[in-house]
Amino acid sequence: MIIDKLYDAVKEKGNVCLGLDTDLDYIPLEFKNQYADDGEAILQFNKKIIDATLDVVAVYKVQIAYYEALGINGLKAYSATLKYLKEKGAVTIADIKRGDIANTAKMYAKAHFEGDFEADFITLSPYMGMDTVEPFMSYLKSGNKGVFMLVRTSNGGSMDFEYLETAKGNKVYEEVGERFQNLGESVLGQCGYSAIGAVMGCTHVDEVAKMREKLNKTFFLIPGYGAQGGTAKDVALYLKNGNGGVVNSSRGILLAYKNKEHEGKSFYEAARLEAIKMRDEILKYSTAKEN
């Protein structure tokens, strides 16, 4: 199952999820200017980053919004980026945060698990309820695909509705997490995690131990590292024996070439060094925790 492939990738390469949220402004001018088309510039930038990080990154997350913003050309680059990652044997997450009723969800499944925009995992928003995930289940049961449900996100606004206390004394996000862990029982991998993962931001370390224990079969996609405030020490609390989660970094890696410490390096060499640094930082704390 794809979740086992992700689990093995973490074992082999560490916990880094590289977010290809490639903003045009992130691309060094002299590189961008080689390409007449913006979509092409983004694609070539992505390829350089991918080539330089394949052996130190567990999974790539492609945020579709950055490509949609450039219209059809951007989406061609999105499609080509996913195809390139597939060719290279990398695990991919399409960060699309869809969530809709049955017929529409079926179309989203077709869009993002097949054809031009095919990815291994997609992110989904749970607001509309459990039946919005139903149309994806046959793909999950095939073993080739997985999803990450938004459970507790890393932004400040997560307090507004995710953190609402229910009459039963739970938070909304706890209820969401539990419902999807239960659904995941039907699509468990050999690694012990299910094909239904959870987005679990590392910006609130309160209650993390409780969540890690409750959602013990749920693989975490962890945003919020770096710029948003999450540290390697925080992140370690979201892992189990160093696995069971991947930690996303986008700007931190894509823009590493702007850091003083990487001066003189190409953008992709700097990205590689930054990914290694992040991997090792997380490893240090997640290993320390075990001992």
Add this chain to the structure above:
Amino acid sequence: MIIDKLYDAVKEKGNVCLGLDTDLDYIPLEFKNQYADDGEAILQFNKKIIDATLDVVAVYKVQIAYYEALGINGLKAYSATLKYLKEKGAVTIADIKRGDIANTAKMYAKAHFEGDFEADFITLSPYMGMDTVEPFMSYLKSGNKGVFMLVRTSNGGSMDFEYLETAKGNKVYEEVGERFQNLGESVLGQCGYSAIGAVMGCTHVDEVAKMREKLNKTFFLIPGYGAQGGTAKDVALYLKNGNGGVVNSSRGILLAYKNKEHEGKSFYEAARLEAIKMRDEILKYSTAKEN
């Protein structure tokens, strides 16, 4: 403001929102076979439907999932459909249900309020909280754009999280609705409704009077009519003096040509007749309610 344009469109043309959820399978074979490309077939089908209904439909809702499912070609048809609607002066809703953190939301705003995929309104999912809507506010304040937040959807799964009871004794969807009505105060149109509307399914008529009263400045986008069980009588409860809401129908109108009563008619003539029937049905009850 665009919400005033929508309000006026309802006054002039009734409450029908035509959902262009155009599945390839909806298109009559003899029409589809004229086009080598599936995207082109969908676009030409949409144009015929649009031309036949412009004077009896308040607004068109284009569900992006159906186009994404066909990849790049599908999204070209999506883009061209929105451009055609704009040329014709129609009000448009892009049903995209996005919802993401600030930087990403900015990209979505650029994607769907500018460029290839520009629409007048977009739908947004509230799960991640209020700050996910912030990047759209400058567009709303310009007067040219609006959003519909998912509040209470029409599917069975809406019971799972939208209906969770909070410690304060509210439902989650009530909390969501109120928060966004309050935010909408800063973008009120002359018609009394704000540029922040709500998706409010007509499949649960319980509590509708309470919601209509509480969310008195919130324009409703109402799914669930027809196939999902909502009737014209139900829908009337969601309106205020016959305005303040539009009622979506997709398959009911697009597939009207398969109904016995429209035998011998073209698909677009049948669509027109069905839209008129729906408009008049709703009008009957919403007017009856006033008297």
